[in-house]
Amino acid sequence: MTAVHVINGPNLNLLGRREPAVYGHETLADLEARSREVAAGLGLDLDFRQSNHEGELVDWLQECGADVAAGRSVGAVLNAGALTHTSVALRDAVVGAEVPLVEVHLSNVHAREPFRHHSYLSPVARGVVVGLGPLGYELGIRALAGATGGAA
Ligand code: DQA
Numbered sequence: 001m002t003a004v005h006v007i008n009g010p011n012l013n014l015l016g017r018r019e020p021a022v023y024g025h026e027t028l029a030d031l032e033a034r035s036r037e038v039a040a041g042l043g044l045d046l047d048f049r050q051s052n053h054e055g056e057l058v059d060w061l062q063e064c065g066a067d068v069a070a071g072r073s074v075g076a077v078l079n080a081g082a083l084t085h086t087s088v089a090l091r092d093a094v095v096g097a098e099v100p101l102v103e104v105h106l107s108n109v110h111a112r113e114p115f116r117h118h119s120y121l122s123p124v125a126r127g128v129v130v131g132l133g134p135l136g137y138e139l140g141i142r143a144l145a146g147a148t149g150g151a152a
Contacts, residue, residue: 065097
């Protein structure tokens with residue numbers, strides 16, 4: 001069965017108790033359950049992961065790219081957390097491994113501190129969803145599932 005990857009970066013394991021005014025009350029487990037339901041409805045398996053370590057995220061993006069090349073995955077929804085704003089390595093992994101990518105942020109990063117306004121990932125993503133909370137994950141999964149080689 002084809003999968004969709006959902007990859008979460010640093011500190012997203014703290015969702016639910018981390019700055020709830022910014023990130024809401026849903027936990028990462030809640031997000032995973034919701035994502036699994038959406039993926040299942042689209043006939044996709046869900047590969048849902050979280051890491052606080054940049055190198056591990058690079059490895060997972062490369063794995064995802066290999067799965068896409070083999071027809072085993074439709075691509076990745078990535079919430080890279082703070083690494084969005086700092087990591088050339090994640091951007092290079094997306095490009096190098098040819099990962100169809102939807103970048104997601106729970107919060108509206110453009111309404112926050114200026115250092116959150118720049119993303120190394122947006123220029124290499126098929127699409128970007130910010131500020132819509134958990135719905136962003138759902139939209140990202142749906143976009144990748146519907147990808148035909150054009151938009152997302
Ligand atoms: C985030 C936004 C980032 O700026 C922040 O560092 C996060 C979460 C979001 O989902 O809104 O860790 O990616």
